[in-house]
Amino acid sequence: QVQLVQSGIEVKKPGASVKVSCKASGYTFTDYGITWVRQAPGQGLECMGWINPHNGNTKYAEKFQGRVTMTTDTSTSTAYMELRSLRSDDTAVYYCARERAGWFDPWGQGTLVTVSS
Amino acid sequence: QSALTQPASVSGSPGQSITISCTGTTSDVGGNNYVSWYQQHPGKAPKLMIYDVSNRPSGVSDRFSGSKSANTASLTISGLQTEDEADYYCSSYRTSSISWVFGGGTKLTVL
Numbered sequence: 001q002v003q004l005v006q007s008g009i010e011v012k013k014p015g016a017s018v019k020v021s022c023k024a025s026g027y028t029f030t031d032y033g034i035t036w037v038r039q040a041p042g043q044g045l046e047c048m049g050w051i052n053p054h055n056g057n058t059k060y061a062e063k064f065q066g067r068v069t070m071t072t073d074t075s076t077s078t079a080y081m082e083l084r085s086l087r088s089d090d091t092a093v094y095y096c097a098r099e100r101a102g103w104f105d106p107w108g109q110g111t112l113v114t115v116s117s
Numbered sequence: 118q119s120a121l122t123q124p125a126s127v128s129g130s131p132g133q134s135i136t137i138s139c140t141g142t143t144s145d146v147g148g149n150n151y152v153s154w155y156q157q158h159p160g161k162a163p164k165l166m167i168y169d170v171s172n173r174p175s176g177v178s179d180r181f182s183g184s185k186s187a188n189t190a191s192l193t194i195s196g197l198q199t200e201d202e203a204d205y206y207c208s209s210y211r212t213s214s215i216s217w218v219f220g221g222g223t224k225l226t227v228l
Contacts, residue, residue, distance in 0.1 A: 035217065037163075044222040045155075045163065045206050061216055095162055102151030102210045102217070105165035105174060 002026040004096055004108035011114045012086050019082040020111045022096035029077035030054040033099035036070060036081045038092040039110075050099060051079060086115045120218030121146065121207055128226040134195040137223045139207030140188055145218055147188035151210035154183060154192045157222075158203045166205075167192060194225070202227045 007021040022034065036048040049060035051070040058070050069082045079096055094111045097104035122140040129135040139146065139154075146152055152170045155163035165174055167183035170190060180195045190209070194201055207220040 037219075045208075045219040047208075047217045047219060050217070059215055062214065097163075101169070102149075103153040103165060103168035104155070104163075104208070105168075107162040107164070110162050 002098070002106055004098065004106060006094075006096060006108040006111045009112045009114075011116065013117055014087055014115055016086050016115075017082060017084040018086060018113050019080055020094050020096075020113070022079040022081070022108050024077045024079070024098070027098070029072075030074055034070075034072065034079040035097050035099045035104055036068075037095045037097060037104070037107075039095070040089070040092040043092075048081070048094075053079065083113075086113075088115050091115045120211065121209060121220035123205075123207060123220035123223045125221070126224045126226065128228055129194075129197045130228050131197050131199060133197050134193060135197065135225065137192045137194075137205055137207075137225070139190040139192070139209075139220045141190075141209055141218075142188055144213040145209040145211040146185065146190050146207075148212055149210055150185070152183070152185060152190045153208045154181075154190075155206045155208065156201075156203045157206065163206065197227050199227050201225060 003025050005023045010018050030053045035050045051058045053072040071080045097107040150170050154167040156166050157163045166181050170185045171183040182193045184191050205223045211218050
């Protein structure tokens, strides 16, 4: 079955970077986009950006421009999201999701990133 | 402030129907049919319930339906069941920024 499995919990200090992975299985990785969405504690969903694994093209939300990099490794069907210069308000659960024609399905299980000194 | 506006909460009794609205602009909800809805239970990842305004993925109950009028999309759940209690989020493609935006989420309580 189609599945996205993300890397585990991360605890980082302010100013550090974090890199979350998202391994896809059950479909042809290069046929669909990957979107990254985050959810701060008790808050709603926020789209961070999107990557096309076929050609590596990316589109980042304006809020994260300059601080985020999304990449893929087609040899392992894995997508990565790196966020730099972490702040306390970056504490959130980060999700990857397969994107198809404007909708997201399925989603990874989520990765909790805690930023604390 | 979220890009799309949803009511913070709605409630209903088992067996009843409820509707959740999602209001945007002509740059997103009103400008294309890339509107989708997601259900999220506490501590779980979101699940796709409706895509392209009114289409249901395989495996989603036909008690869930979607529609759109002008800049407002709606999710209707009929025959409410206790397991429907969850947070619901709408999403739309925004042509002006070439990106996806979400609503702030609606907490559904089944009384």
